[in-house]
Amino acid sequence: MGEYQTYQHDVLVIGSGGAGLRAAIEASSHGVSVGLVCKSMLGKAHTVMAEGGIAAALGNVDNRDNWKVHFSDTMRGGQYINNWRMAELHAKESPERVRELEAWGAAFDRTKDGRILQRNFGGHKYPRLAHVGDRTGLEMIRTLQDHGIHQGMEVYMEYTITRLLKNENRVIGAVAYTRDRGRFVIFKAKAVIMASGGLGKAYKITSNSWDCTGDGHALAYEAGAQLLDMEFVQFHPTGMVWPPSVKGILVTEGVRGEGGILLNNEGRRFMFDEIPDNYKSQTADNPEEGWRYTQGDKSARRPPELLTRDHAARCIVKEIKEGRGSPHGGVLLDISWIKEKLPNSVEHIKRKLPSMYHQFKQLADIDITQEKMEVGPTTHYVMGGIRVNADTQMSTLPGLFACGECAAGINGANRLGGNSLSDLLVLGKRAGEYAANFANENESGVINLDYIDRVTKEALKPFERAQGMATAEGPYQIQNDLQELMQDYVGIVRNEDEMRAALVGIKKLWKRINNVSVDGNREFNPGWHTALDLSNLLTVSEAITLSALERKESRGAHFREDYPEKTESFGKINIVIQKDDDGNMQVKYDPIPQMPDDLIKIIEEMK
Amino acid sequence: MPKATFSIWRGNGSAGQFVDYETEVSDGMVVLDAIHQIQAEKANDLACRWNCKAGKCGSCSAEVNGMPKLMCMTRLNDLPLEKPITVEPMKSFPLIKDLITDVSWNYRVKKKIKKFNPRPPDKADGTWLISQADIDRVQEFRKCIECFLCQDVCHVLREHTLHEEFIGPRALVYVAALEMHPLDTENRNKDLKKAHGIGYCNITKCCTNVCPEEITITDNAIIPLKERVVDELYDPVTRFIRLFSNQESK
Structure with missing residues (x-):
């Protein structure tokens, strides 16, 4: 022991x-x-x-x-x-x-x-x-x-x-x-x-x-x-897309909050094209009103760039898919245009968005006070x-x-x-x-040292599998393959077939991590750390995919092209994941508890 | 795709050497990308710290071609790729492995600085009224991402290893952020003089030169703190008064 x-x-x-x-x-x-x-x-x-x-x-x-x-x-x-x-x-x-x-x-x-x-x-x-x-x-x-x-x-x-x-x-x-x-x-x-x-x-x-x-x-x-x-899973509408090494790094929604606008390669402000019904009464119907809103005019309504992230991300994907994207597969985000409105726009942008200015200047050679940014959706939050x-x-x-x-x-x-x-x-x-x-x-519990011996032994296995073994492979390739699988099959736009394929892929990856092997010793070894994180990544990927298969509708960040509408019945449930006694992942529906009248009233009043 | 060679320090506290790794370079790559590529392809156990990859967390500090840098913000096209690029750990802290040093000293030092102590709220609801101009002054210091590159380059720490007597530029920036905070009421001048060793700084401005956040460390933080210490503890008139009022001059 x-x-x-x-x-x-x-x-x-x-x-x-x-x-x-x-x-x-x-x-x-x-x-x-x-x-x-x-x-x-x-x-x-x-x-x-x-x-x-x-x-x-x-x-x-x-x-x-x-x-x-x-x-x-x-x-x-x-x-x-x-x-x-x-x-x-x-x-x-x-x-x-x-x-x-x-x-x-x-x-x-x-x-x-x-x-x-x-x-x-x-x-x-x-x-x-x-x-x-x-x-x-x-x-x-x-x-x-x-x-x-x-x-x-x-x-x-x-x-x-x-x-x-x-x-x-x-x-x-x-x-x-x-x-x-x-x-x-x-x-x-x-x-x-x-x-x-x-x-x-x-x-x-x-x-x-x-x-x-x-x-x-x-x-x-x-x-x-x-x-x-x-x-x-929330895909933030605006991540960097160019150069490749910075792909995915966040571009704050604050850019749009300060008046930034989204454009396709035709220079069209496409966010005005589609405004969801439940936000219509709150959304500006012309650019001028949107600008006034960002400048604090209380009588103005918000510009469509400030609709929710799920909606903005899907609109951006649509532009890209239909061939109206930017040169590197994103769309354009422009804050520099506010120079038409503000005499001191350069200083204003640098003061309000200092780290964005810095980030684009240093990593992409772009001066956001003068040029448009290229942006696209990036996985951001669960x-x-x-x-x-x-x-x-x-x-x-x-x-x-x-x-x-x-x-x-x-x-x-x-x-x-x-x-x-x-x-x-x-x-x-x-x-x-x-x-x-x-x-x-409560009192402290009693630790079972046998169990700890078992899990530590398990954690050290990647060192025992020699690189030379035919089936052994390093952790980075497995991690990369999982990331590509989830990106391609359980991303912003989902469907039954692709998610079934993802489950098959995840199953194979579970087998592959049994053969993961790492070099070196236990001292600060990122390869080993990556190997140990793999099972967590696989568990959550499986949970995301199984839940997404169950929700046969489109709601919020979850969009299914095979079930593109929101349904009333799925609006009454949450999807629950739990491990069963045999160690398998189980999915079930649970009804959402009834909202009390005072809260219902608030929602009605604010509609 | 073109290739470049990276000469990376490999080893731990007791032994080590530079090892050359060749890897492909593409548009817009930064040093950290090259390190990750080498890690994934050739050296799974190559140790380096990183988190945000966007210059916001201050984890990936190292010395690139001898200059203290954040690896995530150092573009390869700003480096002479015809020669091997050297990447080595910071020198002011004990080495753990490869590019990783033990920076825990910085955390211990910070804990010794008297904490923020605000004046009573201005309003009954527990809030304060502060002008943006007053906030601007401390916001410069609060930009600090704790990458510790200033500590790495400070000769008092790097060459003279006076870690026990001098808290270094990062910690002095922290003291400045507290001392100049519009709400703070604490006085840290005596600590600055004795425990924090501000006198060791001879304003060579090396720290300012390497700060990735472009904080004017020497001019805006350290010199004003030195002036406060001098005003309070070295001014001849007040010293004289202190002497006669029988106060101990600490």
């Missing part, structure tokens, strides 16, 4: 992005001992990439805004299959969470009278996103990090969790390896919060970083928790995830909580831009609070 370094905490937080940090801060404030596990280094998690802002109905720029409008915008954007209770809590509590960030040192952009400035974003009726230029995520993660390190939590940098540990049915800890030395360690905890973020690395073109491999989704599933809404209780964020497994991108519910079929950062704060705080309570009410 191996010997393992063991760390013990009341609450273990897995993931150190916005949700994990906020949860850890909250749990610490309840006086319990907290361990925070980072897959990368502290402050480098994917939250740092968030650009546009944090959605909260502060009403600083437009005093007509309030939580009810935010709630109904979120539900409309999610096509009404969101968890309404989470959407309600999120809309009500996000202003307080933003103000709290300011009290911890965040330096938001200001209105003329000195309050937190808010900007327009897709699907939000009023200017709602508190922001710092186009680097809001950096401001947020740094604020949480710098506040968090003084709250008494223990930070474990560059540790990767490979399994959750259970006693009976309760989660009591986790096994991890350290990236630097490749040693296995045990975390014992009375409550575990999963805040592991997304799974963008299951796709070829993505805005996500190397570590977004769906670890939390897969670990929770393996431990027996339910996953929800996995068919809903609405689906671990099923949790709306108030407590506890999963279907006692002792396991989840928040942030790896948890499901608040976003329904499509997430509005800016809602993820507020979701991290609101539901991260709740997860921290309830996990601390749970830890206070």
Whole structure:
């Protein structure tokens, strides 16, 4: 039996992005001992990439805004299959969470009278996103990090969790390896919060970083928790497309919020061509009105570029498919045109969108104050995830909580831009609070060392398979093949045949990872780390595909060309994934609970 | 497709050498792309850190042809590809493996800096009124992505290894962000002088030159902090007053 370094905490937080940090801060404030596990280094998690802002109905720029409008915008954007209770809590509590960030040192952009400035974003009726230029995520993660390190939590940098540990049915800890030395360690905890973020690395073109491999989704599933809404993967309409090496890197929706327009190769503003019925009354019918909206004219309606991401992404795909795309297979995004409207447009763009200016200048030799950008859809976010209780964020497994991108519910079929950062704060705080309570009410569990020996032995197998073995292959090719499979067959436009083919492909890949082999030793070995992430990627890919096959309609981010319409019956259910006793992935429907009358009334009033 | 050779440091804290790898280069590639390609094709266990690949997270710091750079923002067409491109780890921190160094010292240093301490809210609802001009000043410092390239190039750390006495440019930028924050009420001048060792900086501006975020580290952060320290702790008149009011001059 191996010997393992063991760390013990009341609450273990897995993931150190916005949700994990906020949860850890909250749990610490309840006086319990907290361990925070980072897959990368502290402050480098994917939250740092968030650009546009944090959605909260502060009403600083437009005093007509309030939580009810935010709630109904979120539900409309999610096509009404969101968890309404989470959407309600999120809309009500996000202003307080933003103000709290300011009290911890965040330096938001200001209105003329000195309050937190808010900007327009897709699907939000009023200017709602508190922001710092186009680097809001950096401001947020740094604020949480710098506040968090003084709250008494223990930070474990560059540790990767490979399994959750259970006693009976309760989660009591986790096994991890350290990236630097490749040693296995045990975390014992009375409550575990999963805040592991997304799974963008299951796709070829993505805005996500190397570590977004769906670890939390897969670990929770393996431990027996339910996953929800996995068919809903958000493809952000605007990622970079040229040069090839930057394909997928995010171009913030803030560009459109500041007046940027989408054009095809004929110079046509194609977003005006198709406006969904449920947004018609809120959308400008001419460019002039759209421009006035971006400049704060309260009587104007939003330009069609600021429709929801699912819609914008599909319109862009259509232009490209029908031959009206840009030279490198995207469409054109133009912010430079505002020089017709603003005398100081160059300075204005640089001030409002500094990192976009920098990113295009340095990586694509394009000056966005003078030239058009080429953009196309990129895998960005997963609405689906671990099923949790709306108030407590506890999963279907006692002792396991989840928040942030790896948890499901608040976003329904499509997430509005800016809602993820507020979701991290609101539901991260709740997860921290309830996990601390749970830890206070429960004892630590007993670790089964035999099980740990088994999983560590399994994790070391890639070293034993010599490269020379006929069937052995390296991890990068397998990862690449999976990414291409998901991109081609379970992407923005889906159909039954392609998804069936994807399932066959995934099955083959499961076999191939049994033969994966890596060079070198356990010291900081990216090949080995990639090999160990593969099973998580395969688990989430299978869950996405199975759920997407079941939802025989088109709704939000999930579009099926064989079922292009939205249906009433699928509007009443969520799709649930769970492992059965034989280890197979099971899919079932669960009815969405009846919304209370007061919330129904709000939605009706805001229509 | 044209090829280029990358001479990459391979090894750990005890031993290592440069190893040459040839790989294909295409339009728009950055150094990090080449590293990834080499990793996928030839050296699965080549260690490097990265996250965002867009100059926002500050993970992929290394020395490219001897210059401290973010690998993700260093374009190959800005480098002389007819000769091997050298890629090696930062020098101010202990080496772990290949391009990875142990940067944990930076996190320990930061924790020693007195935290943000705001004045009471201006309004009953717990909010503050701040002008954009006041925010602009700290936003420059808050752009920092903690890539630690400034720490890498600072001779006080790199050549003199005074890590225990001097917190380095990154941490001084952090102190500046706190000290100049319109809401902060803390005074960190005595710490700057003693614990943080600001006097060691002799304003050679190497840090400013390598900052990928173009923060004017020396002029806008360190020099104003030095002035504050001098004003409070070295001004002859106040020193004199302190002497006679029997206050200990710390």
